[in-house]
Amino acid sequence: KGTRISVKVDEVYLWEVEHLGKFFPSEGKGIENHMHHVGDTSQSLPKGSPILKSTDIDKNDNNKTQYNAIMGADECILVDLVRKPPSSTSQIQTSRALVRAGPRRELHFNPASVNAAIVTCGGLCPGLNNVIREITNALYHLYNIQGTVFGIRGGYKGFYDPELPPIKLTPSFVENIHHQGGTILTSSRGGFDLEKILGFIQKYKIKQLFVIGGDGTHRGAYRIHEGCLETV
Incomplete structure (x- = not known):
């Protein structure tokens, strides 16, 4: 049992999050966002999932799993959780809100043409290999990318140092790295050279860059x- 009180929100101000489509045309328009179960080892797949070649994906819809919920463009989370009854009937009740995170109905990138890169920089902390592993598995198993995931070695300098060539990350390569300490990519401070980093991104047509580190x-x-936006 409870008492009914008059509390409402008349207006909601949604804080804007800039969408990639504002800067880069969407390549995934019309491509529905499904989870794909594709892999080369049974240990890398959810229990009971079939082991398939990427070419089999479109032949069998059973390999696609719907997300539990798809987020709409206007779905939000209210910031002001504490609400008070209005002091007068004419008082407008307002609230701030954040865009709700979660899968959207369509992809922005076309998985068929995605190359990605992962780099770890700065000092070490627990869980770095777990992050590398899960990003790699998500790109291949969930999004079914057809390109390459580059592991950038030695921090930012790994984008251009000839003694630190990148590693090709695959589900089989990262399968057991979460049992190791540190980061398999190694890390360092400094070495940031924007022009050379952008050169790597352009040369290898990197569409998703995952940067792991601190402030x-x-x-x-x-x-x-900012450098990528200037080249658009």
Whole structure:
């Protein structure tokens, strides 16, 4: 049992999150967002999933799994959780809101043409190999990308240092790396050279770059973001 009170929200101000489509045309328009179960080892797949070649995906819809929920464009999370009854009937009740995270109905990138790169920078912390492993598995198993996932070695300098060639990351390669400490890609501080990093991104047609690190690392990631926008 409870008491009914008059609490409502008249207006919601949604904080905008810039969409990739604002800067880069969508390549995935019309491509529905499904989870794909594709792999080369049974250990890398969810229990009971079939082991398939990527070419079999479109031949058998049973290999596609729907997400439990697809987020709509206007779905949001209210920031102001504490609400009070209005002091007068004319008072407008407002609230702020954040865009709700989760899978959208259509993909932005076309999985058939995606190359990705993962880099770890700065000091070590627990779980780095877990992050590398899960990103790699998600790209191949969930999104069914047909390109390459590059593991950038030695931090930012791995984008251009000839003594640190990138590693090709695959589900079989990362299968057991979560049992190891540190990062299989190794890491370092410094070495940030925006022009050379952008050169690597352009040369290998990287469409998704995953930067793992702390504050300084992500200041560098933001500069890469700005540099990519300038080349559009």
